Amino acid sequence: MVPRPLDEKTVAALVTDATAAPSMHNAQPWRFRFLAGERRLLLSADPERAMPRSDPDERALHLGCGTALFNLRVAAVHAGLDPRVRPLPEPDVPFLLAAVDLAEPDGTPPDAALAPLYPAIRQRHASRYPFTEKAVPAAVLDLLVEAAAREGAQLVFPHPWHTDTVLDLVRDAESREAMTPAAREEIDRWTRLGPDAASATDGVPEYAFGPRKAGGRAPVRDFAGERPVADRGAASFEQTPLLALLSTPEDRPADWLRAGQALERVLLEATLAGLVTSLTSHALEERDLRRLVRDPGSGAGQVQMVLRLGYGPRGPASPRRPVREVLEIT
Structure with missing residues (x-):
């Protein structure tokens, strides 16, 4: 079977979903590159968005990229694709964290159970508001x-x-x-x-x-510190x-x-x-x-x-960078 072409709109939509993920201080420390001929997305960490004092080992940098990688997997399965992930595919290439082949499913994808999680990608927001004392079952x-x-x-x-x-x-x-x-x-x-x-x-x-x-x-965390914030x-x-x-x-x-x-x-x-x-x-x-x-x-x-x-109020959505700033298509 000839695989479906993946157009730029589809790839951009997948990356947009991926980047709805949380990251330390919402720094969004990720970059994506799509190799069209290979139907492969490369996920790299962006060292310019690292935090040398709070994250000297770049552990949180990896965690943030990992959350985006999981969202990408969910979005790909939702779109009818089979994301095949190779973590740290080239150890000698700094900050290259994952290669994801967006394959056509051969039967039921191994990650088919991820599809029901897709609606939560947009619903999930950090809530820095008081929660109730209600017990979680x-x-x-x-x-x-x-x-x-x-x-x-x-x-x-x-x-x-x-x-x-x-x-x-x-x-x-x-x-x-x-x-x-x-x-x-x-x-x-x-x-x-x-x-x-x-x-x-x-x-x-x-x-x-x-x-x-x-x-x-x-x-x-009180992000304001001693700085005044109106209302x-x-x-x-x-x-x-x-x-x-x-x-x-x-x-x-x-x-x-x-x-x-x-x-x-x-x-x-x-x-x-x-x-x-x-x-x-x-x-x-x-x-x-x-x-x-x-x-x-x-x-x-x-x-x-x-x-x-x-249980409590959902927090507001934090801003996200335009997909054109984090995605390169070659």
Whole structure:
């Protein structure tokens, strides 16, 4: 059978879906190149969007690209294609993270189960608002654990005593950040205030900051810092936040890329289940604190992300770069 031609409109649509993924400070650290003759999309990390202070090992850079890679897989299956992924296909090529062959299905694609996740790509937004104290059903938590496992990662809901430890570590990291000029400079670089927020195509605009925390224990990064934000207000957050730790067995670039895909699969499943989510990497940005985030009761995995889940208002959509800025077709 002669494969269908993939026109530029189709490829652009796939990349647009891919780039709806989350990334640290919404830096969107990805680039795509489509090799038309080979029906192959190459995903590379963009080093100009790295964060040397907060992410010196470029772990978060890989995670962000991994979330985009998972969205690409979902979008491709939804479009009737069979995405065949080769992670880190050329180790000698810096920042080339994945090659995705957009093949015609030969029978039922192995990833056919991804198609139902497609609507959640546009529905998923980080929510930096208070969640309710309503408990999440065990069946939903089991679904999220299975989602992570399908991508080779582990999702653990820590016991209350370890949740307290994680929250203490986040507060410690917040204090360090406030006292470190280089850390605040990175936050300032990737936040958009005033008139810049309305025209932003990347970063975190002020309308997505959420309210200042007047009470509660939820780990929500305050992107404003000491800078005033008009009409922002304050609110009390949940006292008993539901946290989850996403881990991988090892801690190498391939594991970071795998963790990004697992993270997005969990987020999309959570969205379809009616949950709202936010991410916190505060404590993971400090090497000495990151070791302590690991749940001692669940094994020796490397924690790649801390998730906050629950019920509450969905956050606004963060801006996205035009596809023409991230996609090259040759």
